[in-house]
Amino acid sequence: MTGEDTVRKRFGRPVFGVLVLLCALVGTGLAADETPAGVAVGSAVPDFSAPALGGETFRLSAETGSGRVVLLNFWGLRCGACIEEIPHLNALAGKHRGKVSVVGVNVDGAGANALREQMEKIGLSIAYTVLPDPEMRVVDMFQLAGAPLNAIVGKDGRLKYRREGFEAGDEKALEQAVVDALGTPGN
Secondary structure, three states: OOHHHHHHHHHOHHHHHHHHHHHHHHHHOOOOOOEOOEOOOOOEOOOOEEEOOOOOEEEHHHHHHOOOEEEEEEEOOOOHHHHHHHHHHHHHHHHOOOOEEEEEEEOOOOOHHHHHHHHHHHOOOOOOEEEEOOOOHHHHHOOOOOOOEEEEEOOOOEEEEEEEOOOOOHHHHHHHHHHHHHHOOOO
16 A cells, blocks of 8 residues: 555545645645745735844834835845935835835845944945844745845735836836825725
C-alpha cells in the first residue's frame, strides 16, 4: 500500500483532495488568497507593527482605525529612483497631514542605527515615518520585486493601489491615487 492509499483510506477521498490542494499551494509558496505580487489590490492587508526610526511603534490597524489612509513606500538607500521620489513624498505627507500617513519601509535590511547613520551620511531628510525592516517581514508580505513600491491602504484596511517604480511625473498619479482613496465611499 502506498502513502497516498494510506492517506485516502484513513481520511477519506474529500479530505485527501483538500490535502493535495494544500500541498500544491504550499509547494508554490502561495496561500489560497495570495498572488505572486503579494497583497493584491482589493484584498485586506494583514495588520503589522514595527518600531519606527524615531523610536515609536507603528501599527497599521491603529492608523486605518483612526480614519487615515496609509501610503507605504518601500525604498532603499542605493535606489536612485527611491531617493528622487522622497521630496515628492515629503510634500504629499505635508499636504495631507492628519488624513494620510506616509510610511517609508526601508528595504536595505539595515537596523535603525545603521539606517540612521547612512541617512545622515548622505544628508537624506525624510519628513514622515520610516520603518527599518531588517528582517524583511513587511517587504516579504508585499513580495517586493523592485523598489520603489508604493502601496496605498484604505481606511478599511484594504489595498487600494500598488505600483512599482518611479519616474518624474509619477508623483501626480500617486497623489491622485491618494485622493481617490480618501474619497472612496466606505473607505
